[in-house]
Amino acid sequence: MTKGILIFAHNNEYVDYAKLALVSGSLAKKYLKMPISLVTDKHTLEWIKKSKIDSDINNVFEQIIEVPPPVTNNNRHLYDGKDKSLVPFTNINRCSAYDLTPYDTTLLIDSDFLIFSDALNNYWDVCDDVLIAESVVDAVGQHRLGHLDHHISDTGIKMRWATTVMFEKNEKTRRFFNLISYIKDEYEMFADLFRFNPLQYRNDISFSIAKHIMDGYTEAETYHLPTLLTVLDRDILIDVKNKDLIFLFDEKNETLAGKIQGRDVHIMNKQSLIRNASNILESI
């Protein structure tokens, strides 16, 4: 039984997902000591060469799996502190993880999820086919999160966070990923059924619905991956010292300083993560 980690990276003109994947993959390889593969496209591969990170990418990832660039008219606002940009959301092909992964058991992580511990190694042998992060916790406090961070809509089911997903290849998970693909294709119909806003496609919503259906339309007492420690995109990663990530947190329009160390963390402000990519890579 092979085990490994899978990361998707499809660059757009605003976000260098390849660089994020390099940071995220390097940390995951260091702390989990597992092989890692990258799913990407030819444009991103060209950029990897052009930006001269190809040798680093080849050192970190044992396999680079090239797929066609995802086509999307899906846009979303990305914040970098108080600045915001409307950017294309290209990360829509995660439902193909089942077919693309070279591993029997796969940990699928977002490229903005940084691993600083071996906590996820506890979950490889847990008796469940699909494990997803059950909830999020905000680095500053839960008061900064809203109902829609925990549910897919005002009246909807619980939100699972597809930032981290672990799955074993078998018939049940094949059906699970096929269902996610169907939900993606029929997103508006599912929005009617589950009463969420379909304007922007979200992997978290598709995974949440698929899990809900596969669990028999219940809030089943199943295993799940650890709660995600999340730093919001209005917070800014300003420095990395040794293994400490130093942030400026936006708290009720005031700025608070704080640091996170030794804890796996989901950093939603991608631009500030890219600005500090070299510092993080040097600290590994």
Add this chain to the structure above:
Amino acid sequence: MDKRLQEALEFSKYKNTFNIQHKTLKEKADAQLTYGHNGGLFKIDQSLITFVQMLIDQDRIKNVVLLDYNNNPTLVEDLNEFKDEIFDRYFSVVNEFYASVTEMKKSRSVEKLLDL
């Protein structure tokens, strides 16, 4: 601004930074105290440690079934090995947590809290 108010606000900022760090350290300890064994997941806490030690004292050591945190039965083939693992992990995590909090309490400014 009145000096008394300014001092209070400065302390308030320090306290907010302190609380964020304390919270993330606590969550880090919580994550480290989750232990996967033979398909089950256990939260290592004082009651698990006490229960396991009690079973060992009763000579129930081989092929013991424990309920994990989802109340699923999990076979532990050798409870002594299991106990050694959870003891080691519990004390290394709690000692690290203690050292970090003690260090934080000595830092009386935001700059020192952040090692700037």
